[in-house]
Amino acid sequence: MEFSPELKPARLVQRYKRFLADVITAEGEELTIHCANTGAMTGCGAPGDTLWYSTSDNRKRRYPHTWELTETAAGHRIGVNTGRANALLGEAIALNRIPALCGYENYRSEVRYGAENSRIDWLLSAENRANCYIEVKSVTLLQQQWGYFPDAVTLRGQKHIRELQAMTQQGHRAVLFFVVLHSGIDRVAPARHIDPRYAELILQAQQNGVEIMCYGTQLSPHGIRLDAPLPLFIS
Missing domain, CATH: 3.40.1350.60 (Trna Endonuclease; Chain: A, domain 1)
Incomplete structure (x- = not known):
């Protein structure tokens, strides 16, 4: 499975309401992105962790960006989009x-x-x-x-x-x-x-x-x- 376009990096600020996360992109832009994971996500994203997000071309989506991967402080990569x-x-x-x-x-x-x-x-x-x-x-x-x-x-x-x-x-x-x-x-x-x-x-x-x-x-x-x-x- 290839990501096209390639995922973009950001820094996690917080996840909240289960389906949303605030991030700061590599360019310094603040974004609210979708989190397609209904679980507890224990250990899958702490504030300050690097994450990668995809972008949908569906203009009807309120939040076009989706949290796909996390890289933890320990260097582990995690796929959070179930x-x-x-x-x-x-x-x-x-x-x-x-x-x-x-x-x-x-x-x-x-x-x-x-x-x-x-x-x-x-x-x-x-x-x-x-x-x-x-x-x-x-x-x-x-x-x-x-x-x-x-x-x-x-x-x-x-x-x-x-x-x-x-x-x-x-x-x-x-x-x-x-x-x-x-x-x-x-x-x-x-x-x-x-x-x-x-x-x-x-x-x-x-x-x-x-x-x-x-x-x-x-x-x-x-x-x-x-x-x-x-x-x-x-x-």
């Missing part, structure tokens, strides 16, 4: 970069499914193969040398795991796919200390046939690329 995780996986599937997900003829995004009225991030299908339902989660929380998901209690995330389990019970294939958007994370675990129910559901889902995958990324102002698998520890 929507990029879905697009990265879609790109990788189309280019057959993930061996376990190759061989499907069709793939669609945001398809309604399940008894709890959910939308699956990716639905893969092919003749003479079970459908493959893929739920994508972005990992950005780094604590004590570990990457964790989620960074806050997530009832929505719990629902998604239940829906995936239901798909396996109906004979389909189901995958929970973690995209690590943090250059400092090299191993991942469910955040039992934050959302113990989510951690329990992941373990239950794995025992009931849900496949769980975890990949790192390469992050730069030029673009983001899905990289190699990372160790995932579930217990």
